[in-house]
Amino acid sequence: MRVLIAGCGDLGTETGLRLAAAGHSVVGIRRTTTRLPAPLIGVRGDLAAGHLDELPDDVEVVIYAAAADQRTEQAYLGAYVAGPRHVLDALARVRARPRRLLLVSSTAVYGVTDGSWVDEDTPARPATVTGEILLAAEMAVLERGPEPSAVRLSGIYGPGRTRLIDQVRTGRAVAPDPPVYANRIHRDDAADALVHLATRREAPHPCYLGVDDAPVDRGEVLRFLAEELGLPEPPTGPDRRTRGGNKRCRNDRLVATGLTLTYPTYREGYRAVLAGDGVRHP
Ligand SMILES: NC(=O)c1ccc[n+]([C@@H]2O[C@H](COP(=O)([O-])OP(=O)(O)OC[C@H]3O[C@@H](n4cnc5c(N)ncnc54)[C@H](OP(=O)(O)O)[C@@H]3O)[C@@H](O)[C@H]2O)c1
Structure with missing residues (x-):
């Protein structure tokens, strides 16, 4: 396929x-195709601007996984709203008829701040403009896509994605009180989820x-990392983040499709990151 x-x-x-x-045969669109490893086939294109080299006419599944370059309204509109439309238009031009479209979205569509539980039936009421744009992107894809699905990922961590580890190492970590x-989701489990849903x-x-499987207090993760690194427990203090909300997301629907997570909690996942498993793709 x-x-x-x-x-x-x-x-x-x-x-x-x-x-x-x-x-499967995989074609990847990005602006810098030289960064794509074999056997991925690169197609150069700017998704936001709609400047795309010709796409193959036998595409069966589309996975839209572009990320906005900046946290601005314009960058989000380009990456998440215009981009999917340009891809579907480009596929229509070569008379490709994909049968499935997965949009990588974000749990930022939920503006929940009281630590309550969230699942797919929770009304999505974004608290930020960027969350609103993501939700608009989902709706556009659901209207237009064949077998469309929005996959709302939480914070991705994994090889080379070491923000929390770096905070603990440098003594900047503060456990919120x-x-x-x-x-969170480990990058490899997110990839497995997309493969599973695509195939x-x-x-x-x-x-x-x-x-x-484990929405947890961020302080618990920071304390775990400190222990793994043999460092003192981070101090507690008021939450200094300006975004990210306060919610506990359930993965029951995804797991019910038969997906098995390799890193069901932050413990397995961060141990693998600390052990240096895997590489971050540029
Ligand atoms: N990071 C998180 O914690 C998080 C949380 C929830 C959801 N997500 C979502 O997860 C998805 C994948 O994230 P990621 O970590 O893989 O991001 P990433 O490594 O930054 O990859 C995104 C890719 O999009 C390409 N891109 C951006 N703008 C483009 C444009 N105008 N035209 C063509 N290609 C463009 C970039 O390649 P070029 O620069 O070569 O064009 C880049 O390689 C995104 O949809 C993101 O919103 C991320």
């Missing part, structure tokens, strides 16, 4: 390599939360 990954960065490349290892619930026979549900 031919799979098109639009916005083929760290997550897209890992997803593409896993699909290729399973025997009162506690703040955060959700399983059943049409995907229009929406999945892509998170691990």
Whole structure:
């Protein structure tokens, strides 16, 4: 099967390599195609501007995984709203008829700040403009896509994505008091989820939360990392973040599709990161 990954960065490349290892032909769109490893086939293009080289006409599944370059309204509109439209237009021009479209979205569409539980049935009421744009992007894709699905990922961590580890190492980490619930997913589990949803026979549900099994207080993760690194426990203090909310996301719907997480909690995942497993794709 031919799979098109639009916005083929760290997550897209890992997803593409896993699909290729399973025997699929993978085409990746990005502006700097020289960064794509074999056997991924690069197509140069600017998704936001709609300047795309010709796409193959036999694409069966599209995975849209571009990330906005900046946290501005304009960058988000380009990457998440205009980009998917340009890809579908470009596929229509070559008369390709993909049968499935997965949009990588974000749990930022939920503006929940009271630590309550969230699942796909929780009304999405974004607290930020960028969250609103992501939600608009989802709606556009759901209207237009064949077998469309929005996969709402929480914070991705993994090889080379070491923000929390760096905070602990440099003594900048502060465990929030009162506690703040955060959700995460290891990059490789996010890639496995996309491979699974792209390749399983059943049409995907229009929406999945892509998170691990363990929404936890961020302080718990910081204390765990400090212990693993043999460093003192981070101090507690008021939450200094300006975004990210305070919520506990459930992954029941995704897990019910038969997906098995390699890193069901931050413990397995961060131990692998600390052990240096895997590489971050440029
Ligand atoms: N980071 C998180 O914690 C998080 C959380 C929730 C959801 N997500 C979502 O997860 C997805 C993948 O994230 P990631 O970590 O793999 O990001 P990434 O490594 O930054 O990859 C995104 C890729 O998109 C490409 N891109 C950006 N703008 C483009 C444009 N105008 N035209 C063509 N390509 C463009 C970039 O390649 P070029 O520069 O070569 O064009 C880049 O390699 C994104 O949809 C992101 O919103 C991320």
